[in-house]
Amino acid sequence: MGRGSRTEGAAALFGQELRRLRQHRGLSLRGLSKVIGFTPGYLSKVENGRPPSPELARACDDNLEAGGALVALANAEASVRPAQLPAGIRRFVGRGDQLRLLDNSDARAVIIDGPPGTGKTMLALRWGHHAVDRFPDGQLYIDLRGHSPHERPVEPRVALEEFLSALGVPANGIPSGLERCSALFRSLVADRKLLVVLDNAASSEQVRPLLPAAPGCVVVMTSRERLSSIAVQSDALRVTLGPMTPADSIALIRRVIGEERAAVEPEAVTDLAARCGFLPLALRIAAERVLAQPHYLVRDLVEQLDVDGRLDVLTTFDSVAVRTVFDWSYRRLDDDCARMFRLLGLHRGPHISTGAAAALAGLTMAAARTLLDRLAAAHLVKAAGRDRYQLHDLLREYAGELVAADERGPAVTRMVTWYQGDRLRRRPRAGALP
Numbered sequence: 001m002g003r004g005s006r007t008e009g010a011a012a013l014f015g016q017e018l019r020r021l022r023q024h025r026g027l028s029l030r031g032l033s034k035v036i037g038f039t040p041g042y043l044s045k046v047e048n049g050r051p052p053s054p055e056l057a058r059a060c061d062d063n064l065e066a067g068g069a070l071v072a073l074a075n076a077e078a079s080v081r082p083a084q085l086p087a088g089i090r091r092f093v094g095r096g097d098q099l100r101l102l103d104n105s106d107a108r109a110v111i112i113d114g115p116p117g118t119g120k121t122m123l124a125l126r127w128g129h130h131a132v133d134r135f136p137d138g139q140l141y142i143d144l145r146g147h148s149p150h151e152r153p154v155e156p157r158v159a160l161e162e163f164l165s166a167l168g169v170p171a172n173g174i175p176s177g178l179e180r181c182s183a184l185f186r187s188l189v190a191d192r193k194l195l196v197v198l199d200n201a202a203s204s205e206q207v208r209p210l211l212p213a214a215p216g217c218v219v220v221m222t223s224r225e226r227l228s229s230i231a232v233q234s235d236a237l238r239v240t241l242g243p244m245t246p247a248d249s250i251a252l253i254r255r256v257i258g259e260e261r262a263a264v265e266p267e268a269v270t271d272l273a274a275r276c277g278f279l280p281l282a283l284r285i286a287a288e289r290v291l292a293q294p295h296y297l298v299r300d301l302v303e304q305l306d307v308d309g310r311l312d313v314l315t316t317f318d319s320v321a322v323r324t325v326f327d328w329s330y331r332r333l334d335d336d337c338a339r340m341f342r343l344l345g346l347h348r349g350p351h352i353s354t355g356a357a358a359a360l361a362g363l364t365m366a367a368a369r370t371l372l373d374r375l376a377a378a379h380l381v382k383a384a385g386r387d388r389y390q391l392h393d394l395l396r397e398y399a400g401e402l403v404a405a406d407e408r409g410p411a412v413t414r415m416v417t418w419y420q421g422d423r424l425r426r427r428p429r430a431g432a433l434p
């Protein structure tokens, strides 16, 4: 049974793509039939979902110059149900108005925009998990890495390759060229009910080729940009995030530090929320800092927070220097952790491995892992898989500014040497020596 429905699904995909390529060429069924030597009736059945013979798939592929895509689709596992939404939305609080707006909307495109660290990604993931049942054909997710001044945003073509492969298209079935990838993606999702999350998008240009344009699909984009041209083109629902409400900010802190402790000092918790400018990223870091010091009064900790920070690059809202919150957590780190954190500011790229971090700091893997895990506990870095870590770009900028002149050179040299060695280690050895 399972095998049967899989074959049927794959055949339907083949049929859709065949029709698209044929029409793109301006060929009628009869026209194609003449070129490839199969009857128009048979071709029509295949376009409507009958499994193609290998000979037909090959002939169509060659004549329509599909570059192997049709042959691969004829063999594809079409019943794959992608489930790419990252798990682990822990301790999510608030954003009730926005969640309701999303729930009640029937828009097929949503743009969640707003300044850094306001919780755009968290909201998209939270709503995605909440709404999974609306999307029986699954979810596609990609972090487009559009935010960092030091990293290149993900190329749309690379994103499409990931989506196509998540949809069951084998590697040799992925067409060359952005437009053809994009067209294949659209035809594969045309009849499905899928959620597509395009997280941390850089620009309208980056997301345009990734839009499903299918009635059963919803695409949720998050970005620090407004993505104005996409908003118009896709008639998107816009949800703009700013600081949290004071009540939600307090709830966030309480969730992290525990109800008991918060209940003893409600005013100090309120003050802490205000000092964080109600910015979720800052609230989370500050709350973890309080959590890590169970023997202090929250009030004493708040008083340590110097509110006199001036507006600077790290200021996200007019009323608050986010830097102050970062300083406050940074100053509490022990020397080894603080040094590791500073040096991470020298690393470019979306993730850092434990190996690269160890090289950067001149430590063993085990020692580096311990420090990275402690930084993760303070919410200053994020664990992003086994031996992989991530730094929010506001924090990386901040860390980079703290690196002392005399530690910069040696650390960079160690890291570059490590990366060169890593490249050699990864190179296939077969044939290297006679």
Ligand SMILES: Nc1ncnc2c1ncn2[C@@H]1O[C@H](COP(=O)(O)OP(=O)(O)OP(=O)(O)O)[C@@H](O)[C@H]1O
Pocket: 091, 092, 093, 094, 095, 114, 115, 116, 117, 118, 119, 120, 121, 122, 123, 147, 200, 222, 224, 252, 280, 281, 282, 284, 392, 393
């Ligand atoms: N609703 C929420 N409940 C609890 N914590 C939250 C919430 N929103 C955000 N946070 C915290 O703030 C941090 C930053 O959130 P998130 O990464 O979603 O922000 P963003 O707006 O996507 O930032 P960027 O512009 O860098 O992409 C999260 O790691 C999380 O700790």
Ligand SMILES: [Mg+2]
Pocket: 120, 121, 122, 199, 200, 222
């Ligand atoms: Mg984000």
